[in-house]
Amino acid sequence: MNSPVPTGDDLVRVLATLSNPHRLRVVAALAGRRNYVSRLARELDISRALLQVHLKKLEAAGLVTSRLELSEDGKAMKFYEVNAFAVRLTPQDIVTAVQTLTPAGQAPADHTNETDEKGAT
Amino acid sequence: MNSPVPTGDDLVRVLATLSNPHRLRVVAALAGRRNYVSRLARELDISRALLQVHLKKLEAAGLVTSRLELSEDGKAMKFYEVNAFAVRLTPQDIVTAVQTLTPAGQAPADHTNETDEKGAT
DNA sequence: GGCACCTGCTAACTTTTCTTTGCATGTGCA
């Protein structure tokens, strides 16, 4: 894990991710039961391509997790499930979060491909 | 008030509003003490025009309130203060919120100019 | 082989959001 306590940048990322109706619906759908991409797309009635993009964002924000599995008949299926999370948003929480916000103008670190680096700095 | 319980659309609006570093900083700054536009702009070191746009969004989302006041020396100053709010975000909360989401493709009602309509429907 | 499933990618387009620039108004004061 990166940091046990979410930084301001993390918060921004999570909020940005959840501020989209499609993604909200995806999370809600997965909260019931895990599902694989094609089926979820049919159930939500959106294109698979579109769903894939949203799922990637959700995963990048750490809100869902994917797992590639092989069904009995040998087909590759990517299952997604929601991670447990709980964000509280009050003015005071924001005061705290802002303290760990990357200063304007700088890139807030890319959490896209981060398995688990352990730097010895 | 419109509805005591925030609808899914409200949630999306709030999250979209708070998913911006500038606006997060504004909320944090106002959480300490209320302030007027020009001064706040100087303190946050952003242009007044930019701040104004962000403040409008925050107000539209119901997160801050503005009040035009006249200083002792007669100058008009617009003070902003944060409203108390508390949003909880868990998968389960999202399941609930999604139930009151405007179906895709439709306009989610414009809360921009809403003083306090009381419809007799 | 042809069809029905599954995944993954990207180029291109549309839409939304963000930000700057510039000008308008008003006050008080030297």
Add this chain to the structure above:
DNA sequence: TGCACATGCAAAGAAAAGTTAGCAGGTGCC
């Protein structure tokens, strides 16, 4: 009058996000 400080707004450009369309690959089965 000219300067400092306050507000407000809109046009226009730049950047980011959302969406579609089309292609690739793979498996199993009739």
